[in-house]
Amino acid sequence: xxxENPLGWWSRDAPHDVPPLPPDIGVDVPWHRDVLADGRxxxxxxxxxxxSDYCHRQGENPFGYLGTCGLCSCxxxxxxxxxxxxxxxxxxxxxxxxxCNMEGRPEKLGGTTLRDHxxxxxxxxxxxxxxxxxxxxxxASHLEQGRGVILALDCGVLWDNADYYEGRANHAxxxxxxxxxxxxxxxxxxxxxxTGSGEAGEAGKFVDADTMNDxxxxxxxxxxxxxxxxxANEQRTTP
Numbered sequence: 121x122x123x124e125n126p127l128g129w130w131s132r133d134a135p136h137d138v139p140p141l142p143p144d145i146g147v148d149v150p151w152h153r154d155v156l157a158d159g160r161x162x163x164x165x166x167x168x169x170x171x172s173d174y175c176h177r178q179g180e181n182p183f184g185y186l187g188t189c190g191l192c193s194c195x196x197x198x199x200x201x202x203x204x205x206x207x208x209x210x211x212x213x214x215x216x217x218x219x220c221n222m223e224g225r226p227e228k229l230g231g232t233t234l235r236d237h238x239x240x241x242x243x244x245x246x247x248x249x250x251x252x253x254x255x256x257x258x259x260a261s262h263l264e265q266g267r268g269v270i271l272a273l274d275c276g277v278l279w280d281n282a283d284y285y286e287g288r289a290n291h292a293x294x295x296x297x298x299x300x301x302x303x304x305x306x307x308x309x310x311x312x313x314x315t316g317s318g319e320a321g322e323a324g325k326f327v328d329a330d331t332m333n334d335x336x337x338x339x340x341x342x343x344x345x346x347x348x349x350x351x352a353n354e355q356r357t358t359p
Contacts, residue, residue: 166297174199175313175323181211190232190292192315197268237344247347254341260298266349269295272342277335289339
């Protein structure tokens with residue numbers, strides 16, 4: 121193996137529609153070889169092992185707000201950047217500044233928009249912006265550069281549960297890693313933190329490329345991405 125090209129598919133012979141990892145992006149983006157549940161070899165790019173710890177079941181706040189998938193995603197991104205906050209902290213901030221839904225059933229309380237996410241992240245010291253019509257390669261590129269990413273998708277498709285199908289983005293998750301074929305660089309899928317599924321949320325959940333395409337890209341490819349990359353050795357404090 122070439123030590124300067126450890127993933128193999130960083131080569132001129134790689135398919136032209138599969139870009140290589142940026143060779144010099146100024147940060148250390150962890151990667152490791154692994155085997156997917158279906159037995160396929162893969163290369164996992166992104167600090168999935170660390171960022172999985174930032175996932176929990178949404179609703180851990182004293183306000184009775186249960187529709188906090190977006191606010192929990194903001195919490196997760198802030199923690200990725202060393203800003204130690206809790207869901208309660210982020211929900212309280214959103215309520216105080218009118219950055220979430222504050223009417224209706226508990227399941228709707230705390231609902232947010234992409235613009236709300238951008239404002240919250242930026243106010244806490246992590247500037248961000250939102251994008252639409254993103255492709256799977258766009259998403260992979262953000263993660264490979266070390267950026268924080270929140271996805272807006274249809275959870276009915278993500279969970280394969282018809283009770284939640286809406287044909288539109290109705291849920292937020294945090295993307296934390298991408299899996300690529302070790303030889304061709306083809307995207308095999310993504311790892312996400314999903315605070316809305318399972319009793320304690322699903323940390324580091326693998327979502328295959330076809331499902332991500334149907335749940336996210338076909339629903340508009342909307343996402344929030346941080347303007348800065350993860351600091352390699354820098355820690356921050358809550359503003």
